[in-house]
Amino acid sequence: MTGVPARALTDDDHALIAFARAIVDANTDGEAGVHTMGAAVRGTDGQMYGGINLYHFLGGPCAELVALGHARASGARALSTIVAVGNFGRGPVGPCGRDRQILFDYHPRIRVILPTPAGIRTVRIVDLMPLAARWTVDEGTQEFDPSLFE
Template sequence: MVAIKLSESGRRVVVAAERLAATLGNDPNHTVAAAAMDTAGRIHEAVNVYHFTGGPCAELVALGVAATAGAGPLVTIAAAGDRGRGLIPPCGRCRQALLDLHPDVQVAVPTDDGPAMRPIRKLLPDTYFFPDADARRIVRFDKHDYEAVATARKTSTVRHDETIGPGPAIFFFEDDEAHRTLDGTVTGVESRRLDDGSTVDQLTFTVEAPE
């Protein structure tokens, strides 16, 4: 399964979730903490609400907290358990909600080599898609790409194993504290099959001039 090395912003989200989880003590009603980052770099924190009727997981509460703050699309999310359990992966219900509402979010999961990020689509393959979610899409770039994208010197990018179709999107520049995002439009997607049988997509795009 595809794993993505933690960026600095990803590390901040993991640390925030684990720090909040460490404050939960022995309260049986609140046993998991979650932290999620939006495209502006703000981190939204929440805890679960355990109840026998099916209280919400920490990740779902975090989605509500972020929405209340007007966060828009989320780029990274992590959850951690109380009493030193550390980073924990999301349950199936949370995976489905994340995929439908934030289809480009990366999720922190524990691995033998420490925390890693996985695209939410990789955590829930062959899934049902909720057609009315109307989620705003995110195209990720390295922070060093900002000037080339902003000045239209770079108008295409090659993506492996991603499913981003034509339409408006937020262009998110990982760990770029100065700029963070640009509004843009994916104008075309051309799929190409490689010699090893895998496929890559070449996205062409335009961006709105930064203010």
């Protein structure tokens, strides 16, 4: 992640990590750890929404996507920050490629809490998706838009 602007964590970021950790700790299925990731997303109004992954050999939804769905079902449309936390004391984990694209498409201004060479930091999703093309329901895949990266 050389050259990607990262920001130190705020008290709100630490609270979001703790919220995600509580979700995964309360819902991990024993030592097998079928539910291995918890996630939390914060709305711009400060409200937090959580999710847990649904492990399935066909590829169940990631915890981040469940948290996004929870926020949306609760009426949240503007989101500021998201984090996923592993079970058994593992810390924040960066989103997979599918999650990154969905975050970029639906919430291009969101910050992601993840490990960096400088420690746990927040990074704008647009900085994790260099030269990405945005997708919308109405228009499909869009041309590259450099204004998203300003």
